[in-house]
Amino acid sequence: GQASIEDRLRALEERLRRLESLIAASKAYVSTPSNTSAYTGPPPEGLPSYFKDNPWLEILRRRPVDAIDF
Numbered sequence: 001g002q003a004s005i006e007d008r009l010r011a012l013e014e015r016l017r018r019l020e021s022l023i024a025a026s027k028a029y030v031s032t033p034s035n036t037s038a039y040t041g042p043p044p045e046g047l048p049s050y051f052k053d054n055p056w057l058e059i060l061r062r063r064p065v066d067a068i069d070f
Contacts, residue, residue: 003011051057
């Protein structure tokens with residue numbers, strides 16, 4: 001049989017509530033990558049010369065790991 005407009009509206013409202021609930025629950029699983037690296041100390045001794053006083057290393061260190069394409 002053909003559902004009434006009210007029945008269809010109730011079904012859509014229920015579906016919308018379930019979708020909103022799923023979206024709210026999924027936000028708990030989304031994480032934002034940190035822009036800082038875990039290591040913040042001075043560079044270890046014995047590194048090659050291009051690691052010393054290289055401004056690019058600081059820039060790369062701040063990049064989130066997710067932004068690096070492997």
